[in-house]
Amino acid sequence: MKSIEIKGTERAIAEHSSDQSRALKAIRKNNSIPCVLYGGGKNIHFTVTNEAVRNLIYTPHIYVINLDIDGKKVNAILKDTQFHPVKDTILHIDFYQIDESKPIIMEVPVQMEGLAEGVKAGGKLTLQMRKLKVKALYNVIPEKLVVSVTHLGLGKTVKVGELSYDNLTLLNAKDAVVCAVKLTRAARGLAASGK
Incomplete structure (x- = not known):
């Protein structure tokens, strides 16, 4: 940090x-x-x-x-x-x-990494939560939390409960959506035409 x-x-x-x-x-x-x-x-x-x-x-x-x-x-x-x-x-x-011996609670910025499968298929990647609340000793809190989105298909999401980081406890609701690939008109058209 x-x-x-x-x-x-x-x-x-x-x-x-x-x-x-x-x-x-x-x-x-x-x-x-x-x-x-x-x-x-x-x-x-x-x-x-x-x-x-x-x-x-x-x-x-x-x-x-x-x-x-x-x-x-x-x-x-x-x-x-x-x-x-x-x-x-x-x-x-x-x-x-x-206090170096006591954990603190802090909001840490989220950064998405990778090209999502759903984006290649015409979807739109959106970041729903710009920051996540973490609890940890201050010297292990990173400057940002990296979320890999490469595997994310059309209409799929990444939820807080699916994420884990060493020595950090995530305090947000487990079913809260961090990022999603939303269906666009173009993606719907591709799916309808069978391409």
């Missing part, structure tokens, strides 16, 4: 919710994002700049994040990102501190 370095500044938490929401508005007005780091025993509240997280948020890749919060360094993963419903700006980010 790739790594990325992000610097943050610890922030104090106001006791009253009205003071808290004022403080969060001020942070966002300053082109910064309020964040929380979970998993290290005590939650750490901090801020990062929009610029610092751009390459982490707007990418299909997954990263181990080398967080530097006022000189305190920890490894973490991205847990959750909240966006403004209208403006699409980032409102809040949650990170989760990695």
